[in-house]
Amino acid sequence: MSGTSDAETSEVPRTSPPIIAVDAMGGDHAPGEAVRGAVIAAREHGLRVVLVGRRTEIHAQLSELDALRDIPVVHAEDNLAMHEGALASWRRPRSSAAVACRLIRRGDADALVSAGSTGGVVATSTVRLRTQPGVLRPALAVTLPTGETPTIMVDAGANADAKPEMLVQFAHLGCAYAQTAFGVRKPRVGLLTIGSEPGKGNRLVRRATELLAATAEGAHSIDFRGNIEGHDLLAGKVDVVVTDGHTGNVALKSVEGTAAFAMEAVRQALTSTTLAKAGAFLQRGALRELRERLDSETYGGAALLGLNGTVVIAHGDSRAKGIARACRLAHDLAGGRIGDQIRRRVHTRPPNWLHRLAQSEER
């Protein structure tokens, strides 16, 4: 596979660079932007990518970009619908996401990047890649647009109902992410809740606080810094924010919605009078940078952690650059062997009673 420079190879320890399977059919602007993103990933970032989807459509796009020989294509006749439920999604064995998972299971690829519907990709990859031994549930990790150091939030929406024991595992998954993607040696972990004092929060949080406080010992101890409130999400106080998927998803979307609202308000404020318009003209560079920083595409998307294979889910409305960034993230996670890190952290199978507990509460 071309497009891989020697410099790139030397960054990845032990094995050859990971192969990223890009779901060409996922996202609002598929296949065009997905294909262009894969080409950027290959040409500009030097990553090894393969496109999965309807061959004729992908070939037409690649041909336009003069990239037919740069990126191999694996055919998949079906695709996940953007607004299809999770159940319907994973029933499609010939979808591009399902075929990409098959490549990973066979060892022909290491990671999946898709801008398809989050529910559909989570369901498809969970069923087809399965969870790593000892992992109770896979969880979505997202990077928040904090100032200096990025903060990772887990779970951002894979599990609407969580158990306290799962939150402890989410902390481990988030720590593995922070170490692999950002080289944080000893990630600081906070628990998202409604007050900074211990004992604040709902029953789930109160019990998880006890369990997290008890993990301070051992080789893979957690540096638990206690409770984190919503207004601290962007303050960079911790490296990993742990929460259930319901709260995490609402918090993430509140942050994204407010950032978009604020940027729109700034835009309007800056163009409301002639004087302000003149001012805005002088500031275009600075404001563009700011918009970039608050843009949810900047960090490449959400990683679904805890499966036998790396999965990165880009925003549904991702453009080519967003897809390329998601490929970069998938490369860093798979190349850094995040799976091995998670395996070491969640090294013992949980006792049977814990498995039973997790399953008995399903309805």
Next chain:
Amino acid sequence: MSGTSDAETSEVPRTSPPIIAVDAMGGDHAPGEAVRGAVIAAREHGLRVVLVGRRTEIHAQLSELDALRDIPVVHAEDNLAMHEGALASWRRPRSSAAVACRLIRRGDADALVSAGSTGGVVATSTVRLRTQPGVLRPALAVTLPTGETPTIMVDAGANADAKPEMLVQFAHLGCAYAQTAFGVRKPRVGLLTIGSEPGKGNRLVRRATELLAATAEGAHSIDFRGNIEGHDLLAGKVDVVVTDGHTGNVALKSVEGTAAFAMEAVRQALTSTTLAKAGAFLQRGALRELRERLDSETYGGAALLGLNGTVVIAHGDSRAKGIARACRLAHDLAGGRIGDQIRRRVHTRPPNWLHRLAQSEER
């Protein structure tokens, strides 16, 4: 009591204007800003206010403002500590908040305004004013800084653990608020969750969806518009957003934190280069307006709904203007007889099994 103009009186139907008891000792800047806020409320908004707290301190402040004869003072020797737990707070029978509640119970005041710790004021007023008949739990309502029409979120943090039946009541409380404070005839209600399709969300949300959908009939029906996601909080799609106190508090603080983060980023972007500085100079007016709009003090604070008496909790770091706005909100709610509206909506006592259910799950 002076400071009440005739114009003011004519706005309030049926009875004399409500009397607002202002907790002079609550908040980071008490008693100075609380007293100044009360004076603004009386002089500029023409409201009837009474200050509650340590008489000598309050008199000293009033004297400086030449307002000794404008506002009566009721002495309270104690006060709630800002970071004291809820339990400790409501044990203080001589705190300014507790004394203000006594004024309300005796009929000497109609509303309490405090910038004290939310947990302390919620605990104190819930114990001392008690819930209205049929109300399962009081809930905190806040106004989100949406564009055209304000959106009310209930519960913003009074109940970390909620039952589906409580969420239905929160919808009624929020509707009564929207009607009383903003004159919305038929408030549209949304349920905060992690996907827009029905059936998305955690167990609590899924059950509440069924119950809310069943309230479409009757005199006090709810105009339930289904699920609302985090990024819709500021979009003005509904008038009332219903959620449990855990999710609501995290969402509220995520919005506040992101707005503050974005404003700071804008400030930095606008002063990063000489050209940008020149631009910023031209835009000061427009940006000041924007900051005002995103400022959480603008809407006067959170209302604790469902008690026998109006309670408004201002931000802990409120300045005089924030306290005055909280007084204005308390005036509108008490003067509009929100208590009567809630009584009509929650008119039947819930069946015994529901009460038992609510209590059996407490630990």
